[in-house]
Amino acid sequence: MSNTSDATRVSGGWLATLRRSAAEETPLKRGAVRVLRPVVPLLVPIALFLAWFLVTREGVTSPLIIPPPEDVFDTAVAIRSELLSGLWVSVQMVVTGFLVGGILGTLVGLLFGYSKVLRSLFEFTVDVIRPVPLFALIPLFILWFGVGRLPQIVLVALGVFLIMSLATIESVRNVDQVYVRAALTFGASRQQIYRTVVIPAIMPMMLSGLRYSVAWAWGLDVAAELIGSQEGLGYIMVVREQYLDTAGIVLIVIIFSALAIVGDRLMQRLALRLTRWTGRATDTGLIRDMVGGARSQ
Amino acid sequence: MAYGDGPDILRDIDLNVQEGEFVSLLGASGCGKTTLLNLVAGFFQPSEGTITLNGGRVTEPGSDRSMVFQDDAVFPWFSVQKNVEYALRIKGEARGERQRRAGELIDLIGLTGRADAWPRELSGGMRKRVDLARALAAEPSVLLMDEPFAALDALTKMRLQMEFLGIWERVRMTVLFVTHDIEEALFLSDRVVLLGGSPGGVVVDLSVSFDRPRTEELRTATEFQRMRAELLESLEISGTRDDSEEDAG
Numbered sequence: 414m415s416n417t418s419d420a421t422r423v424s425g426g427w428l429a430t431l432r433r434s435a436a437e438e439t440p441l442k443r444g445a446v447r448v449l450r451p452v453v454p455l456l457v458p459i460a461l462f463l464a465w466f467l468v469t470r471e472g473v474t475s476p477l478i479i480p481p482p483e484d485v486f487d488t489a490v491a492i493r494s495e496l497l498s499g500l501w502v503s504v505q506m507v508v509t510g511f512l513v514g515g516i517l518g519t520l521v522g523l524l525f526g527y528s529k530v531l532r533s534l535f536e537f538t539v540d541v542i543r544p545v546p547l548f549a550l551i552p553l554f555i556l557w558f559g560v561g562r563l564p565q566i567v568l569v570a571l572g573v574f575l576i577m578s579l580a581t582i583e584s585v586r587n588v589d590q591v592y593v594r595a596a597l598t599f600g601a602s603r604q605q606i607y608r609t610v611v612i613p614a615i616m617p618m619m620l621s622g623l624r625y626s627v628a629w630a631w632g633l634d635v636a637a638e639l640i641g642s643q644e645g646l647g648y649i650m651v652v653r654e655q656y657l658d659t660a661g662i663v664l665i666v667i668i669f670s671a672l673a674i675v676g677d678r679l680m681q682r683l684a685l686r687l688t689r690w691t692g693r694a695t696d697t698g699l700i701r702d703m704v705g706g707a708r709s710q
Numbered sequence: 711m712a713y714g715d716g717p718d719i720l721r722d723i724d725l726n727v728q729e730g731e732f733v734s735l736l737g738a739s740g741c742g743k744t745t746l747l748n749l750v751a752g753f754f755q756p757s758e759g760t761i762t763l764n765g766g767r768v769t770e771p772g773s774d775r776s777m778v779f780q781d782d783a784v785f786p787w788f789s790v791q792k793n794v795e796y797a798l799r800i801k802g803e804a805r806g807e808r809q810r811r812a813g814e815l816i817d818l819i820g821l822t823g824r825a826d827a828w829p830r831e832l833s834g835g836m837r838k839r840v841d842l843a844r845a846l847a848a849e850p851s852v853l854l855m856d857e858p859f860a861a862l863d864a865l866t867k868m869r870l871q872m873e874f875l876g877i878w879e880r881v882r883m884t885v886l887f888v889t890h891d892i893e894e895a896l897f898l899s900d901r902v903v904l905l906g907g908s909p910g911g912v913v914v915d916l917s918v919s920f921d922r923p924r925t926e927e928l929r930t931a932t933e934f935q936r937m938r939a940e941l942l943e944s945l946e947i948s949g950t951r952d953d954s955e956e957d958a959g
């Protein structure tokens with residue numbers, strides 16, 4: 414191993430030095446690291462896929478229980494137009510519910526922090542509503558809003574609303590006082606303090622809340638669609654179940670998962686862009702090794 | 711002064727500070743020095759008595775009394791430049807003027823070229839200087855400082871005291887400086903007010919007339935050491951609690 418900590422290295426900044434000293438151990442090892450690094454995260458999925466492929470070979474399991482990958486692919490080709498329109502409907506419902514719930518939840522959370530009157534008026538009621546199991550409301554929503562798209566949208570919106578209002582209230586409560594006091598000594602008004610201190614300070618926690626909400630939004634949508642829907646991916650899933658078409662069900666599970674992952678990654682990107690000041694994106698070294706950090710790729 | 715129905719924290723404080731005077735409020739933990747500073751800042755109202763500044767009564771925080779805190783209060787979500795501009799932005803100054811004044815202050819604190827850095831990229835001492843520049847940008851009538859250097863290591867602390875003294879000797883604004891460090895109080899101030907007792911009151915009001923600009927040699931001068939010993943003695947007599955070495959005010 415070559416010594417990489419000589420003084421000349423400092424010229425590139427300590428960060429660059431750290432990165433280089435991690436990668437520059439020997440030329441051979443460096444080459445191996447460069448080639449293997451992008452492959453490592455794929456090892457487990459590849460192994461799982463192989464296991465799936467092997468297990469579904471002739472006679473090991475029934476295709477009714479675990480359909481082989483090629484059946485899933487064939488189904489995708491066969492029902493592709495139906496899938497696309499279902500996908501479009503589900504995405505619309507989730508996005509609408511997410512936006513409505515997210516915006517209202519954030520606004521209510523901010524108003525709670527801002528106004529003592531609103532807080533004392535609504536805090537108790539919101540605390541009582543919060544633990545109600547959302548899935549239990551689905552039949553009620555179907556009775557109230559019919560079997561169209563509305564019950565799904567309302568359910569998603571309500572779930573996201575509860576998560577975001579709670580995240581906002583908690584994060585506003587946790588804003589370090591010293592920043593508020595500093596802003597006060599510069600003569601900042603309540604509105605100015607909200608704009609220049611509270612909102613930037615709560616941004617990291619709000620974005621975690623949004624990421625969490627994305628996952629919940631898909632889950633709530635699937636549940637609502639399974640129980641009462643005439644269109645959307647969940648509805649197609651119910652139909653496939655009636656035909657005992659396990660491959661079709663697996664296909665839609667895969668599509669739902671892919672959508673949830675895409676949503677999650679989008680939120681992650683947004684978080685990294687909006688909270689560069691926290692430095693999470695550039696954490697390196699031992700601490701990140703131990704507790705993980707935001708993925709930077 | 712008392713919090714709610716609690717016991718009195720400060721009593722019979724009659725303190726006049728002249729314009730351009732550098733006054734240190736010295737005292738052990740729990741003597742009420744930070745409470746007094748918070749009252750001047752307007753964070754709360756005295757239960758009895760009044761605080762006046764330039765003839766007007768202090769009732770709420772305002773930009774004529776900006777404050778440098780012991781804790782790191784630089785906004786981590788703004789760049790150095792935007793932190794220093796903060797007070798001017800609150801006042802509604804035009805962008806060009808804001809940038810020009812902030813630029814001058816960044817030069818003054820020796821952070822030229824680091825205007826676009828995030829606070830997390832700076833050392834604790836540098837962040838303290840940004841905090842100071844941000845407070846100076848408000849052009850306050852009184853600069854309030856609440857143990858601003860207490861959380862720093864000894865060497866950084868001495869260097870910042872010296873730098874701050876250099877800056878102050880140029881701008882000469884009124885300063886109320888809370889500290890529990892006798893040497894710091896003597897080294898920086900024109901006047902040291904020792905608070906003590908329970909409820910707290912003024913124990914010693916000492917005029918410190920060493921020549922300015924002051925240099926590091928002053929710290930070891932005979933007269934400086936004599937005053938230091940004298941203040942230490944008064945501080946020990948007036949100590950309100952056993953844990954008087956503790957950091958918190």
